[in-house]
Amino acid sequence: MTRGWLGAVAVAVIVNAAMLLPVYRAHNGGARIVDAAVCSDHLMGGYSQTDRIRLGLPLDHVPVTALDHARLVELGFSDADLVQIGDTTPMRRFPPSRPAWVRLVQRTDSTQPWRVAAVGSRRDDVAGTGMVVRARVAIEHWVWTPEGPVRVAATVRRTEPASLYLRDDRAARLRTLRVGPSRCITPVRLGNGTDGSVWVESVP
């Protein structure tokens, strides 16, 4: 009983090791480096000096063609979920979102969002150029254009993680995007591990 703390310390050490070892492996085991543009719209938080700033991965607001019927079934959505796609009447509740792998390629227009180039239930299904990360696929209400109707659609709700940690010096450089004349900065280098992890490698 006097050594009861040992169990707690063992849990803390094992859990921290289980989190940090994959990070170490991802950073040192053939990570892909992707050059990306960061625009002011990509920044999350940081509206006051005490509010931390993170780098978001905003997704393109257009239908994801890769999310066809077969792919949605493969991800685990039921027929009852799928028949609601395209419906404009309000749903009582959305089906639970599902984990997926997605390949992201950055678009080169003015706001430079990330386009979902491929979706799959396994990492190998989406291999190709761009960043391969984990994401959540959902069937929910969506508006494709400001004028368009609200309708039920299959979407990539968010990436996992949805935003990236920025060290303070990098955050300070990116914060200038909000006040300066240039609204985008390039190239910000992102690291993309073989396990789907993603991080900010460098900021010019």
Next chain:
Amino acid sequence: MARSRRDAIDAFGEELARLEAEGVLVLRQVERERVAAHHASLRTAQDESEAPDTPTVRRLAAGMRIATLLGAFALSAAYALFVDANWAALSLTAQLPLVMAPPIVLAILTGVAAQREPSRYVASVVATVAVIAFAVNLIVVGSLFNLPESRHAFLAVGLFAMALAYGYRLALVLVLGILGVGLWFWSLASIPSGAWWSTAFEQLEPLALTGLVAIVLSRRLAGSAPFADEYRVMGSLALAGALLILGQTANASYFHGADGRIVEGAYQVVGAMTFAAMIAVGLRRDWPEMVRVGTGAAFIFLVMRLVDWFWDWIPKWLFFLVIGAVAMGVVLLLRRLRLRQAVQA
């Protein structure tokens, strides 16, 4: 020594004196000495481990429990604000130890506090802060390295808390442990459907099941520690809370695609029966905490039904009069049950 045992010893002494005075029972000298020696050894063990049990001491103990909670809250806030205030000035190599070391150091300090202060109030505060520090540790490391959210964080925090709770018999810390492991258990409900793990929290049937497991297995889960009450309280709260919400909205159910009125109605029936069963089982097995949760849930359930049935069409003053009458009815019913219980005892 448990308070109930101390009370039993005192009551035994008083009753024995009465029986001897009335000439009903007189113990032989050797028996009297054996009992007295046994009770004396029990009391000595108590004196060594904790303060004597008197009404004044009990009131002080209640005050110490409140101070424990406030102390744990204040120390946790101090730690979180310190980390927040100094975070920006630190490099990664300094940030990691700042969040990873405190839970380990505080776990060791819990052991030191438990050894030096047998009442364990200080150990309880230190252990609670350790658990919160460990939760902060996981959140911050996850944020620093952009790790995906994981259900296993709940299990890790729960196991950390339980290691300290069982190691030093700390009830407050056990509640955190039950919460952590319970949330992890609840999140497993998403596995059969292959949905994202956090979507499990949108459905409350697994929560009710988790609560039921905690109640039924309370003695086994407590092991040799005096923790069965904590498992029953948390289990009862989970079960009652889940059934109250399911009776109110079918959207929180696995069966949300079916006719909402039927699902809600079914859960209202199940809820009413469950709350009555909680009160009955609690009374029969002398589990006062389950009686309290069952009574509270039954009262809330009645108020919700009365709102559904009457709010729109009777005057508001009459509505609250009905609520008051229901409350009085519950009090009278419980009084009657208590009297019957006392007669049976």
